Amino acid sequence: MFEITPSIHINENELGFTFIRADGPGGQNVNKVATAAQLRFDVANSPSLPDEVKARLIKLAGKRVTHGGVLIIEARRYRAQEQNKEDALERFRKLVRISLEKPKPRKKTRPTKASQEERIRQKKHKGKIKRTRGLQSFDGEW
Numbered sequence: 001m002f003e004i005t006p007s008i009h010i011n012e013n014e015l016g017f018t019f020i021r022a023d024g025p026g027g028q029n030v031n032k033v034a035t036a037a038q039l040r041f042d043v044a045n046s047p048s049l050p051d052e053v054k055a056r057l058i059k060l061a062g063k064r065v066t067h068g069g070v071l072i073i074e075a076r077r078y079r080a081q082e083q084n085k086e087d088a089l090e091r092f093r094k095l096v097r098i099s100l101e102k103p104k105p106r107k108k109t110r111p112t113k114a115s116q117e118e119r120i121r122q123k124k125h126k127g128k129i130k131r132t133r134g135l136q137s138f139d140g141e142w
Contacts, residue, residue: 004093004096004097004100005097005100008048008049008096008100010041010046010048010049010096014041014042014046014048015039015040015041015089015092016039016040016041017037017038017039017040017085017088018037018038018040019034019035019036019037019038019081020034020036020038020074021033021034021035021036022035022036022076033081034081035076035078035079035080035081035084036074036075036076036084037074037075037076037081037084037085037087037088038072038073038074038075038088039071039072039073039074039075039085039088039089039092040070040071040072041070041071041073041092042068042069042070042071043057043058043061043065043069043070043071044058044068044069044070045069049096052102053096053099053100056099056100056103057071057095057096057099058071060095060098060099061095071092071095073088073091073092073095074088075087075088075091
């Protein structure tokens with residue numbers, strides 16, 4: 001069991017790992033060894049998470065979730081496979097913890113009367129400045 005919080009655990013059978021070759025610098029090690037870890041978690045069909053948490057997790061993960069509802073996290077920060085696996089698990093744990101928090105409901109507010117009047121006053125002042133920028137008429141002689 002993989003612990004997210006003391007109350008939420010995810011069965012390790014739900015987490016799938018594949019190891020791929022990392023890109024970037026690293027010489028022969030990059031070309032020969034598959035050190036980058038790819039964690040896969042089927043969010044849509046997971047029995048471990050409540051439905052509202054699943055919905056928030058899918059929204060929060062964005063393009064890391066496939067159309068089928070599978071979350072993919074790639075970790076390629078380290079040169080060692082085991083470190084990348086731990087990094088992927090830790091990033092997954094943080095993502096799920098964030099999705100466990102319910103968002104605070106937005107409270108509608110209205111601007112104060114004084115702030116509305118100040119906004120109108122500033123708009124009139126700006127308009128006056130812009131009106132005086134044009135060609136000025138000249139009635140006198142040179």
